[in-house]
Amino acid sequence: MxxxxxxxxxxxxxxxxxxxxxxxxWELASAVSKAGGLGIIGAGSxxxxxxxxQIAKFKANCSGPFAVxxxxxxxxxxxxxxxxIKHQTPIVFTSAGNPAKLTPYLKQKGIIxxxxxxNLKFAxxxxxxxxxxxxxxxxxxxxxxxxxxxxxxxxxPQIVDSVGVPVIAxxxxxxxxxMLAAFALGAEAVQIGSRFVASVExxxxxxxxxxxxxxxxxxxxxxxxxLTPVRLLxxxxxxKVAEAEARGATPExxxxxxxxxxxxxxxxxxxxxxxxxxxxxxxxxINEIKPAGEILSEIVQEFNATAKQLSLLNL
Amino acid sequence: MxxxxxxxxxxxxxxxxxxxxxxxxWELASAVSKAGGLGIIGAGSxxxxxxxxQIAKFKANCSGPFAVxxxxxxxxxxxxxxxxIKHQTPIVFTSAGNPAKLTPYLKQKGIIxxxxxxNLKFAxxxxxxxxxxxxxxxxxxxxxxxxxxxxxxxxxPQIVDSVGVPVIAxxxxxxxxxMLAAFALGAEAVQIGSRFVASVExxxxxxxxxxxxxxxxxxxxxxxxxLTPVRLLxxxxxxKVAEAEARGATPExxxxxxxxxxxxxxxxxxxxxxxxxxxxxxxxxINEIKPAGEILSEIVQEFNATAKQLSLLNL
Numbered sequence: 001m002x003x004x005x006x007x008x009x010x011x012x013x014x015x016x017x018x019x020x021x022x023x024x025x026w027e028l029a030s031a032v033s034k035a036g037g038l039g040i041i042g043a044g045s046x047x048x049x050x051x052x053x054q055i056a057k058f059k060a061n062c063s064g065p066f067a068v069x070x071x072x073x074x075x076x077x078x079x080x081x082x083x084x085i086k087h088q089t090p091i092v093f094t095s096a097g098n099p100a101k102l103t104p105y106l107k108q109k110g111i112i113x114x115x116x117x118x119n120l121k122f123a124x125x126x127x128x129x130x131x132x133x134x135x136x137x138x139x140x141x142x143x144x145x146x147x148x149x150x151x152x153x154x155x156x157p158q159i160v161d162s163v164g165v166p167v168i169a170x171x172x173x174x175x176x177x178x179m180l181a182a183f184a185l186g187a188e189a190v191q192i193g194s195r196f197v198a199s200v201e202x203x204x205x206x207x208x209x210x211x212x213x214x215x216x217x218x219x220x221x222x223x224x225x226x227l228t229p230v231r232l233l234x235x236x237x238x239x240k241v242a243e244a245e246a247r248g249a250t251p252e253x254x255x256x257x258x259x260x261x262x263x264x265x266x267x268x269x270x271x272x273x274x275x276x277x278x279x280x281x282x283x284x285x286i287n288e289i290k291p292a293g294e295i296l297s298e299i300v301q302e303f304n305a306t307a308k309q310l311s312l313l314n315l
Numbered sequence: 316m317x318x319x320x321x322x323x324x325x326x327x328x329x330x331x332x333x334x335x336x337x338x339x340x341w342e343l344a345s346a347v348s349k350a351g352g353l354g355i356i357g358a359g360s361x362x363x364x365x366x367x368x369q370i371a372k373f374k375a376n377c378s379g380p381f382a383v384x385x386x387x388x389x390x391x392x393x394x395x396x397x398x399x400i401k402h403q404t405p406i407v408f409t410s411a412g413n414p415a416k417l418t419p420y421l422k423q424k425g426i427i428x429x430x431x432x433x434n435l436k437f438a439x440x441x442x443x444x445x446x447x448x449x450x451x452x453x454x455x456x457x458x459x460x461x462x463x464x465x466x467x468x469x470x471x472p473q474i475v476d477s478v479g480v481p482v483i484a485x486x487x488x489x490x491x492x493x494m495l496a497a498f499a500l501g502a503e504a505v506q507i508g509s510r511f512v513a514s515v516e517x518x519x520x521x522x523x524x525x526x527x528x529x530x531x532x533x534x535x536x537x538x539x540x541x542l543t544p545v546r547l548l549x550x551x552x553x554x555k556v557a558e559a560e561a562r563g564a565t566p567e568x569x570x571x572x573x574x575x576x577x578x579x580x581x582x583x584x585x586x587x588x589x590x591x592x593x594x595x596x597x598x599x600x601i602n603e604i605k606p607a608g609e610i611l612s613e614i615v616q617e618f619n620a621t622a623k624q625l626s627l628l629n630l
Contacts (some may be wrong), residue, residue, distance in 0.1 A: 001629060138466065139455075148532055148533030149537070150455075150532055150599075151454060151455040153455060153487040154487045157490065157492055157493065172466055172469045173468070177501065178499075180499040183625060183628060184496040185493065186492065217434050217469075218462070218463035218464075248562045281466060282469050284473060285469070285476075304630055307629065310495065311625065311626030313498060315615045
């Protein structure tokens, strides 16, 4: 397959491994890129010097393309930018902020820019800012999420019909069937997060990987909507949040309850009680920890087999 | 196309018009059945004598198949059952309750039974109760909805992999592209609600139809989660509910706020201020009120065209 995304990223498959805090370092990104997809290093949980080290290790291990995901809500983004430019990073995915903030600067440096959106307004804003593509991420996705709560099935065709740049579908996609469904809706690539959390090469703590594999339907919930909405795996920390929200806690109370470094505690250090565990609804269908390359080739095979089946359909 | 659903319902197309309160009487159901789909009369907003009249009118106007949707949460269901059996109703869709309650009785009367579910547990319960098929309905759907908030994209493959009976996908489906996406996920039919609300033959009030056409992304919200979760179009009544929920209102307060007959006021009598307006997220992509038969044939054409495009895909 060749399309605008494979041409843009110079990848074999239009399959992107999401840049996730605490889970996607150089090991995961290089495993995905070696297997023909696009690996992303998630800078959201990295100090500039860590990001520097991670990109260097990626480049030492893999000559393929890669991207860095940079959430725009953090301060001190300048130092991250320096690292990104120093390494001649070919592609940057920006998220959680205004796409107008960095897109012109990054484009001027010759970098391909993709912005993650969850509604039509920001898709149009991103296009206007000059991005090369958008990731349209639905309600079922793990981690930070949109206030509109629009699901992937509803969001993708809406964005595809409204922008000219290619659309990468995200949220609820962990299989070749779901990838093909996204293509039926008009997406030209998929971004997959949760399924790669439960990979051998993910830097998630083993406890967190096991928790993802054990998750059943209804195991996650979009939470902390008064701060930044985030999809969490239900655990004792989540229950405290839910209880506070049910009694009408203020944003300040929720901020205090959240505190600092909970995401690291949960996802990287494996504290399943008090940690913040970000994962998507599709975790209910993830039942095994596998090498990232194997995950990717399973998705490719299922995509092709399902496309063959569908080609016989005619109403 | 011929599959288990077209065989079961004796329809040309595996496209089902959802049985919706205040919107789907005999006119809509017969328009859909005449066009080759399955029309459903929504008994949830009908007294037994009204249901009697509606089925009689359907039969006088259309010799094709039809179904009645019977929510199991209402009292006095016996009289509805009498009407259903008197008319030799071929198919009954049950929803909002325990499938074990009526399935054996209906099956014994020779009626095809389909149950609407939104999680794995109830899909298995429905299968055990002996249903002929299940409707798996995702979070993006209008009206009553599951507590797990699982989206259609995540729910369908999970249910398809877990039950032997055919799965009908619902929630977020209003186009041929989305129907094909549901088939990629393993569904054998789709149930479409919101798109048929905005049809000429729907019994929704013109004000409500116009509100559906005017809805943009983010226009709906899953609400009243402490009672029975229901997806509402945002209007002044919704804002009161949201405000009460944000300050931690009790279920009793919410019940009082909801009161009685708000759904009728909103959807049937056209009170857009104080009425309860139930509609799905896909309303954001519905831009015109059309005859139901035209809607159906557009869906069929887009399904076929998209299937042809996808047949060329190979990774």
